[in-house]
Amino acid sequence: MLVIAAVVLVLALLASLALGARDVAPGTVLQALLDPVAGDNDHTVVRDLRVPRTVIGLLAGAAFALAGAVMQGLTRNPLAEPGLLGVNTGASLFVVLGISLLGVSSSLGYLWCALLGAAVATAVVYLIGRGGEGGTSPARLVLSGAALTAGLTGVINLVLLTDQQALDRFRFWQVGSLVGRDLENVAAIWPFLAAGVAVALLSGRTLNTLALGEELARGLGQRTGVVRVALLAVIVLLAGGGTALAGPLLFIGLVVPHLARGLVGSDYRWIVPLSALLGPALVLLADVVGRLVARPSEIEVGIVAAFIGAPVMILLLRRVRTEGL
Amino acid sequence: MSTTAPRLGAGRRARARIATGVMVALLLVAGVLTLCLGDFGLTPGDVAQVLLGGGERLDRFIVTEVRLPRLVLAVLVGAAFGLSGGLFQSVLRNPLASPDVIGVTSGASVAALAALLGGASPWIVSASAFGGALLVSGVIAALSTRGGHGISGYRFVLIGIAVALMGRAVLEWVLTRSDVRDASTALSWLVGSVGNSRWPEILVLAIAMAVLLPLVAASARPLGLLESGDELATGLGAPARRLRPLLLALAVALAAAATAAAGPMAFVALIAAPVARGVLRLGRPSLGATALVGALIVAWADIVAQHALPETIAVPAGIVTGAIGAAYLLWLLATGRDRERSR
Numbered sequence: 001m002l003v004i005a006a007v008v009l010v011l012a013l014l015a016s017l018a019l020g021a022r023d024v025a026p027g028t029v030l031q032a033l034l035d036p037v038a039g040d041n042d043h044t045v046v047r048d049l050r051v052p053r054t055v056i057g058l059l060a061g062a063a064f065a066l067a068g069a070v071m072q073g074l075t076r077n078p079l080a081e082p083g084l085l086g087v088n089t090g091a092s093l094f095v096v097l098g099i100s101l102l103g104v105s106s107s108l109g110y111l112w113c114a115l116l117g118a119a120v121a122t123a124v125v126y127l128i129g130r131g132g133e134g135g136t137s138p139a140r141l142v143l144s145g146a147a148l149t150a151g152l153t154g155v156i157n158l159v160l161l162t163d164q165q166a167l168d169r170f171r172f173w174q175v176g177s178l179v180g181r182d183l184e185n186v187a188a189i190w191p192f193l194a195a196g197v198a199v200a201l202l203s204g205r206t207l208n209t210l211a212l213g214e215e216l217a218r219g220l221g222q223r224t225g226v227v228r229v230a231l232l233a234v235i236v237l238l239a240g241g242g243t244a245l246a247g248p249l250l251f252i253g254l255v256v257p258h259l260a261r262g263l264v265g266s267d268y269r270w271i272v273p274l275s276a277l278l279g280p281a282l283v284l285l286a287d288v289v290g291r292l293v294a295r296p297s298e299i300e301v302g303i304v305a306a307f308i309g310a311p312v313m314i315l316l317l318r319r320v321r322t323e324g325l
Numbered sequence: 326m327s328t329t330a331p332r333l334g335a336g337r338r339a340r341a342r343i344a345t346g347v348m349v350a351l352l353l354v355a356g357v358l359t360l361c362l363g364d365f366g367l368t369p370g371d372v373a374q375v376l377l378g379g380g381e382r383l384d385r386f387i388v389t390e391v392r393l394p395r396l397v398l399a400v401l402v403g404a405a406f407g408l409s410g411g412l413f414q415s416v417l418r419n420p421l422a423s424p425d426v427i428g429v430t431s432g433a434s435v436a437a438l439a440a441l442l443g444g445a446s447p448w449i450v451s452a453s454a455f456g457g458a459l460l461v462s463g464v465i466a467a468l469s470t471r472g473g474h475g476i477s478g479y480r481f482v483l484i485g486i487a488v489a490l491m492g493r494a495v496l497e498w499v500l501t502r503s504d505v506r507d508a509s510t511a512l513s514w515l516v517g518s519v520g521n522s523r524w525p526e527i528l529v530l531a532i533a534m535a536v537l538l539p540l541v542a543a544s545a546r547p548l549g550l551l552e553s554g555d556e557l558a559t560g561l562g563a564p565a566r567r568l569r570p571l572l573l574a575l576a577v578a579l580a581a582a583a584t585a586a587a588g589p590m591a592f593v594a595l596i597a598a599p600v601a602r603g604v605l606r607l608g609r610p611s612l613g614a615t616a617l618v619g620a621l622i623v624a625w626a627d628i629v630a631q632h633a634l635p636e637t638i639a640v641p642a643g644i645v646t647g648a649i650g651a652a653y654l655l656w657l658l659a660t661g662r663d664r665e666r667s668r
Contacts, residue, residue: 128658139479140658142486143421143658146654147658148655150592150647150654151652151654151655154516154644154647154648157647158640158644167512168508171497171508306491307494309490311487317483317484317487318468
């Protein structure tokens with residue numbers, strides 16, 4: 001299964017490099033990558049436009065998909081996803097505040113703002129979801145996330161309405177897009193994402209144990225308190241870093257782990273690595289679809305992702321047994 | 326909160342009457358403040374003169390063309406959203422099922438914004454908002470009915486959230502496709518604003534409400550019966566299965582008309598009815614009080630947004646209502662009070 005997923009990912013990578021307003025033959029793509037000719041238009045398009053957005057899609061896709069997988073395992077909640085739960089919006093809010101109040105303009109500045117925002121939002125939604133008797137039900141967690149998102153969006157709007165320049169920059173970032181982001185950002189952000197991805201990939205066994213429930217996990221020798229905090233930190237790294245890179249992409253973290261679960265069953269040792277491969281594939285394909293549908297213009301990847309993700313969420317809701325909701 | 330209508334003691338009635346009186350007084354204060362405050366300050370005396378048909382030309386212009394439309398729009402929009410939310414919550418028996426949470430207003434917004442950016446007349450904007458809202462509610466209802474369970478509970482709300490997110494994606498796309506000035510105007514409309522009020526838009530909303538309000542008033546009794554359960558309601562002559570879609574259509578129409586006029590004023594629909602309940606403590610929904618609370622929220626939110634914030638830049642009222650609403654929603658979830666009536 002992992003091999004098939006890897007093949008799909010490679011195909012998605014190729015498609016992302018080759019297709020768009022100006023189609024480039026696969027052979028030319030390879031040539032552009034390995035042995036570029038200065039002044040060749042096709043080569044310039046591939047190297048200067050397509051490579052950055054493909055790299056960003058790759059990283060952001062892996063980050064959001066893994067954040068979703070870890071979150072679903074940690075909360076034992078099929079609807080958990082950093083986007084739905086307001087973590088990405090928290091990151092957005094702090095980026096906007098950084099731009100508008102502190103004049104942050106470096107990629108590293110964006111990153112720290114995003115990480116801080118993601119951490120605050122994660123903490124808030126986690127505490128609220130736990131509130132009340134009976135712990136966290138899927139529906140309540142999602143609703144808390146929706147409420148948090150609405151509140152945070154209100155503050156974002158407040159900043160944007162008073163600062164038209166910030167609005168101009170922010171609206172393209174907000175929608176979730178792979179374009180217009182420099183490779184410089186990637187250089188600043190990738191170590192954080194890599195750390196998050198590495199820990200996430202190692203967390204499969206732990207997530208399996210947590211899936212058994214708090215008491216059983218503790219009985220099996222799991223130090224659940226420490227593990228929880230560590231996994232929450234991973235989510236913050238991945239969701240915050242991904243948002244700093246590509247904007248708050250919704251639904252990737254929801255759809256991909258469920259797709260993986262459908263393919264390999266409920267073992268997180270398989271779900272997690274499969275998500276790491278399928279996440280980037282989905283983001284890149286969504287991006288390519290957005291480019292092809294509206295040629296020669298394009299539709300941002302975040303919108304395509306929403307239109308793929310919302311129906312999947314509805315399907316999931318219809319399948320979940322009624323008692324849970 | 327009990328679901329059976331309790332017999333009301335004289336003390337409770339008196340309390341409810343006093344509370345209603347206080348709310349009316351607060352609304353009047355909001356009205357006076359809206360008409361008097363601003364860069365060009367007027368005394369209540371000046372305003373009274375203008376309203377009685379006199380006053381200086383400049384005063385007349387400011388009151389009748391700038392501040393009065395703003396006030397009237399705030400009151401109408403607040404009442405419409407409040408009633409719409411109250412109907413939704415009662416019919417679906419879920420305090421979270423208000424049109425702004427479940428995507429009905431976002432459907433209306435997409436359609437209305439498309440019409441607005443295309444430069445359509447107020448009537449067309451209203452009609453397309455209604456079309457969008459109706460379409461979205463139809464889709465949500467169709468998707469969430471399953472087996473004999475009908476449209477109630479969390480499933481409906483969550484599917485609504487999914488649909489709302491799709492709507493938001495479209496809105497954001499529209500924002501990236503327009504000139505940054507248009508985007509700024511559109512954003513302020515999307516947040517919910519009574520700042521760009523003009524009489525033609527208000528007239529459309531007023532006519533829509535003149536048609537809808539009698540229907541709402543007629544629905545007060547069946548609504549109270551529906552709250553006490555389907556079987557009981559049907560037994561008492563309010564056939565739940567047939568009434569529910571009708572009442573929801575009414576609620577959708579109210580939300581759509583208000584959205585077309587002022588944008589999706591965030592969360593007014595969510596909080597108006599519970600606040601009205603909490604203030605009156607009658608143990609049953611009171612539509613009049615709900616409308617009053619809705620109007621109060623928007624009118625005061627507009628005053629706060631215009632005058633209480635440090636910067637001189639006009640902030641739409643929707644920012645303030647959104648902040649109040651989000652805080653309320655988080656409180657509802659954190660305390661688990663949403664569970665009491667959601668099953």
